[in-house]
Amino acid sequence: MGESNVNAEREQLLRQFDAGQHLKQLRGDRPLSEISKLMNVSKGYLSEVERGIRLPSDHFIGEIAKVYNTDVDDLFFRWGKIPILSYHVIAENKKLAKTIAEISRRKGLTDEQKERLCDSIHKAYKEVIDEIEAEKK
The missing domain is CATH 1.10.260.40 (lambda repressor-like DNA-binding domains)
Structure with a gap:
């Protein structure tokens, strides 16, 4: 091993x-x-x-x-x-899966930098959700 x-x-x-x-x-x-x-x-x-x-x-x-x-x-x-629902979303979304894979494979990025990238993705998600919710009103 x-x-x-x-x-x-x-x-x-x-x-x-x-x-x-x-x-x-x-x-x-x-x-x-x-x-x-x-x-x-x-x-x-x-x-x-x-x-x-x-x-x-x-x-x-x-x-x-x-x-x-x-x-x-x-x-x-x-x-x-990985929560099962998250797994299904990643499996069904090629761009998201590719982005996550690229972040994890990217040489030269520290764990902190990778975390920042993931935080940025989450922040973008929250911003779009807020916009969608605002449009409903």
Whole structure:
């Protein structure tokens, strides 16, 4: 296994651990058995997710968001996953997919510069949405 694969695997395991810790915080003092019943999963499975041993399915992440009344997109990102709706939008929009790929492949850009580019895309989106909403009035 190459060094980059080992690093990627290590990063994913850290994400899983951090996401699991976040779940423990969301659960608070509520018993694991109570939450596992609400989610229709075994206590063992939920415990493994909370300890970062298991990577939950997209469906289960959605169930977690419902039970804890928290942002589903935030949970996806905590596990290093792309929300399913975002995936479909990117898959259906060649220009958007190409732009994202070019940003990630662009040599010479720092992570901060890539983040600035993504922030600019998001800002442009918000501006267009505001214009559309204003036109409706």
